[in-house]
Amino acid sequence: MKRDIILTLTLIILGLQSIYPNNNIRISLLTCSSGQESYESWGHSAIRIIDDDNSCDITYNFGLFNFNAPNFYLKFIKGKLKYQLGIQNTNDFINSYISEDRQVVEQKLNLSAESEKRIIERLEKLYKPENRFYYYNFVGKNCTTELRDLIFSNVNTDFINKLTSKSARIIISEYLTGQPWTKFGINLIMGSKVDRGINTYNSMFLPDYLSIELGKINYNGKSLVLNEELFNLKKTSYKKQPFLLDPTFIFIVLAFVVLFNTSSKLQVMIFILMGIIGLLVMSISVFSHHLELKNNFNLLWCNPLYLISAILLITKSHIKVQIYLSILLLSLIIITVIVWIAELQSFENGFLPIALILIIYNLRIVKTGLNFGYSSSRVLVSR
Numbered sequence: 001m002k003r004d005i006i007l008t009l010t011l012i013i014l015g016l017q018s019i020y021p022n023n024n025i026r027i028s029l030l031t032c033s034s035g036q037e038s039y040e041s042w043g044h045s046a047i048r049i050i051d052d053d054n055s056c057d058i059t060y061n062f063g064l065f066n067f068n069a070p071n072f073y074l075k076f077i078k079g080k081l082k083y084q085l086g087i088q089n090t091n092d093f094i095n096s097y098i099s100e101d102r103q104v105v106e107q108k109l110n111l112s113a114e115s116e117k118r119i120i121e122r123l124e125k126l127y128k129p130e131n132r133f134y135y136y137n138f139v140g141k142n143c144t145t146e147l148r149d150l151i152f153s154n155v156n157t158d159f160i161n162k163l164t165s166k167s168a169r170i171i172i173s174e175y176l177t178g179q180p181w182t183k184f185g186i187n188l189i190m191g192s193k194v195d196r197g198i199n200t201y202n203s204m205f206l207p208d209y210l211s212i213e214l215g216k217i218n219y220n221g222k223s224l225v226l227n228e229e230l231f232n233l234k235k236t237s238y239k240k241q242p243f244l245l246d247p248t249f250i251f252i253v254l255a256f257v258v259l260f261n262t263s264s265k266l267q268v269m270i271f272i273l274m275g276i277i278g279l280l281v282m283s284i285s286v287f288s289h290h291l292e293l294k295n296n297f298n299l300l301w302c303n304p305l306y307l308i309s310a311i312l313l314i315t316k317s318h319i320k321v322q323i324y325l326s327i328l329l330l331s332l333i334i335i336t337v338i339v340w341i342a343e344l345q346s347f348e349n350g351f352l353p354i355a356l357i358l359i360i361y362n363l364r365i366v367k368t369g370l371n372f373g374y375s376s377s378r379v380l381v382s383r
Contacts, residue, residue: 026048026052029045029109032044032103033102033104045063047119048060058089065082083133085123085126094231108227109155110219110223119151134146138205138290140205157217164199168292180245191294193292195345251357252353275306281299297339302354322365326363326369330359333358336355
């Protein structure tokens with residue numbers, strides 16, 4: 001069965017090669033809404049090609065990947081995960097999204113025969129085995145940017161590129177309002193580059209943004225989008241998480257607990273957790289090929305130094321080192337606040353109660369250490 005499908009698609013492609021330019025060819029952008037999985041939060045894009053004369057209706061999909069590939073998540077974070085261009089029967093493609101209660105919007109493009117020819121030629125070239133694989137990058141190279149580049153490089157429109165009022169971080173976060181923990185985690189590992197101003201062209205790295213901008217553009221004095229068709233009225237909606245499970249609320253409650261609780265065990269646990277998370281964030285920032293994860297100022301307040309501090313607390317040794325380390329950690333938190341105020345990088349609101357917790361603990365270490373040192377010196381003198 002699989003062999004028959006591949007053979008059929010191959011014959012369709014060969015058929016396209018022989019018939020264009022053809023007035024009966026139609027090209028459409030397909031924009032799919034968000035799904036339930038975290039990686040589906042931003043939707044999906046694909047391009048549909050219909051040739052009525054040859055009963056051909058196929059969809060080129062740049063978003064195929066092997067979820068079962070060895071070290072999938074590690075490759076994804078490192079920027080070494082290969083996506084590929086695939087061809088699907090359009091009905092199968094659309095029905096797969098409808099079955100997940102996801103909308104598919106089709107925008108039929110108003111193109112000349114020459115533009116259609118160039119687009120099809122480019123797709124055929126990219127579908128060759130040596131070209132169909134590419135390294136995925138969330139902002140720079142994905143299923144939507146491939147289609148954006150394909151359309152804008154082969155269609156002469158009146159599009160004017162200009163700076164927007166948004167950053168990539170803002171655009172990404174817009175789709176995570178119903179997933180506060182996912183939003184917190186993603187913003188924790190993203191660096192300062194995603195806080196820079198982004199122009200209209202680069203903002204089209206997400207499906208909805210490409211769809212909206214295409215709807216504004218004119219081509220040969222007419223709208224580039226002839227008309228739109230909506231498949232499936234249902235739309236996946238995230239269940240709003242209870243307020244009590246919101247990370248910011250949880251961190252605020254924890255801050256009050258820390259304020260009135262002097263348990264050293266809780267302090268050690270929090271420092272170990274902070275150190276491990278800091279080590280993970282640092283590893284991602286250093287070893288990932290994604291530029292969006294570089295230059296991450298979150299490492300100022302969330303860093304591996306807390307592991308050293310936890311060890312010193314457990315062993316109750318090197319009091320002077322512990323004091324200096326806590327002073328350093330306090331200074332780094334202050335620098336983080338300055339970075340936030342200066343708008344060099346945005347931080348999640350949950351950072352504030354976490355910062356308060358760390359300030360309380362580090363101040364206690366400094367105060368306790370100084371008192372210990374003062375008492376010890378008095379004992380030594382009295383002897």
